[in-house]
Amino acid sequence: MSDFESDIELRTDHYFKLTKSVVNKHGDVDVTYAIFMRRPVIYCSKLAIEWINLVINYRGGSIDIKECFEEGAWVGAGEVLMYLSGRLTHLADLETIFLQKLGGPCVAAYNAFGMTSDLANVAFIAMDARHCAGAEMQELMAYGASVGSRKAQKEQGAIGFVGSANDLTAHFFGKEKGIGTMPHALVGYAGSTVNAAKLFVDTYPNEPLTVLIDYFGREITDSLEVCEELETIAKSGNLSLRIDTHGGRFVEGLDTAKSYEILDQYSSHAIRTFRTEQELKWLVGTGVSAAAIIHLRQILDNNGWDKVKIVASSGFSPEKCKLMASVKAPIDIIGTGSYLPENWSETYATADIVAYGGKTRVKMGREFLLPVGDK
Numbered sequence: 001m002s003d004f005e006s007d008i009e010l011r012t013d014h015y016f017k018l019t020k021s022v023v024n025k026h027g028d029v030d031v032t033y034a035i036f037m038r039r040p041v042i043y044c045s046k047l048a049i050e051w052i053n054l055v056i057n058y059r060g061g062s063i064d065i066k067e068c069f070e071e072g073a074w075v076g077a078g079e080v081l082m083y084l085s086g087r088l089t090h091l092a093d094l095e096t097i098f099l100q101k102l103g104g105p106c107v108a109a110y111n112a113f114g115m116t117s118d119l120a121n122v123a124f125i126a127m128d129a130r131h132c133a134g135a136e137m138q139e140l141m142a143y144g145a146s147v148g149s150r151k152a153q154k155e156q157g158a159i160g161f162v163g164s165a166n167d168l169t170a171h172f173f174g175k176e177k178g179i180g181t182m183p184h185a186l187v188g189y190a191g192s193t194v195n196a197a198k199l200f201v202d203t204y205p206n207e208p209l210t211v212l213i214d215y216f217g218r219e220i221t222d223s224l225e226v227c228e229e230l231e232t233i234a235k236s237g238n239l240s241l242r243i244d245t246h247g248g249r250f251v252e253g254l255d256t257a258k259s260y261e262i263l264d265q266y267s268s269h270a271i272r273t274f275r276t277e278q279e280l281k282w283l284v285g286t287g288v289s290a291a292a293i294i295h296l297r298q299i300l301d302n303n304g305w306d307k308v309k310i311v312a313s314s315g316f317s318p319e320k321c322k323l324m325a326s327v328k329a330p331i332d333i334i335g336t337g338s339y340l341p342e343n344w345s346e347t348y349a350t351a352d353i354v355a356y357g358g359k360t361r362v363k364m365g366r367e368f369l370l371p372v373g374d375k
Helices: 003-011 014-026 046-058 088-118 135-156 167-173 184-190 193-203 219-229 231-236 256-266 277-284 290-302 318-326
Strands: 030-037 063-067 080-087 123-126 160-164 209-212 239-243 309-313 333-336 349-356
Touching: 003 046, 003 088, 014 088, 030 088, 046 063, 046 088, 046 135, 080 088, 080 349, 088 123, 088 135, 088 160, 088 318, 088 349, 123 135, 135 160, 135 167, 160 167, 184 193, 184 209, 193 209, 193 219, 219 231, 219 239, 219 290, 231 239, 239 290, 256 277, 256 290, 277 290, 277 318, 290 309, 290 318
Parallel strands: 123 160, 123 333, 209 239, 239 309, 309 333
Antiparallel strands: 030 080, 030 349, 063 080
16 A cells, blocks of 8 residues: 555545455445535635545546535635535545535634724734644645635735745735744843844844844834844835734733723724723723723834834734724734634534435434535
């Protein structure tokens, strides 16, 4: 057995392998699978279809795939995504892996579309890799984000995702390399935020610079010092400041009262309505709140650093993005992996055979999967 087939053998559910053996012994048959999901999604089939075509070609077989939607289309809960036809011996043991490659990207695309549509004037960077369970998931999530982003760019005029944090998935966003300049580790190594910025510029003098400002809890002080030390870069528009303050403390200079005051002055409607506990934390709480971003923007502008961009990260889920959009938080770029489906059970794609040997047959309760003429 080849390494290719061994991988499938190890990863597929056992009952599919047993079914394949039964069919091999008692007679093969042409079948048609209907593939669907239980929640609304954006259709992302490319990677799944590429994989199954590769397997079938390797096995010397053929399949017929009738996609019911184009990539990037809205699909309702329970609507058939595609019909997949071929010999049962070729398809029986592929269901597990095929569905893995289909469900996650469809939900990731749905979430990415919502985030980039709500914050249409903000650029996004896909920083999902560290949250993924390996390279395969990393690729699936970035692919989904790219599809959702393109839909938002086309339909909403959004900036959308402009790249990813690693080379593996950069091509989904039209790039050759990943995007990013420094982690917290470089700031710790340098001993100060300013030194980290200077070290980076010395090593990569022609690259745009994004500086992390929360390592020492001096988001405001360090931001101003970096701008002053790198005045030419700051005034040219090639300097960004990334705020990634964790949820255990307030950004420098803020507390609850000050955060309410800043937000009330900037967007008075934001706190004069019912808010959940989580929404209030995103607005005026610890970590990267709307008040913190507004506070940083105002201080930069008041000191003549209006061309310096703000990059926000830390928990930017679709819900947090929607809230930030509602108060028009002054964010230039968001680094996020939070388009990853929060409820993983929602990503489960399902396959049912709806025809055997040309005869319609489907399990009771799934008649909605049958092609229109066969219902």
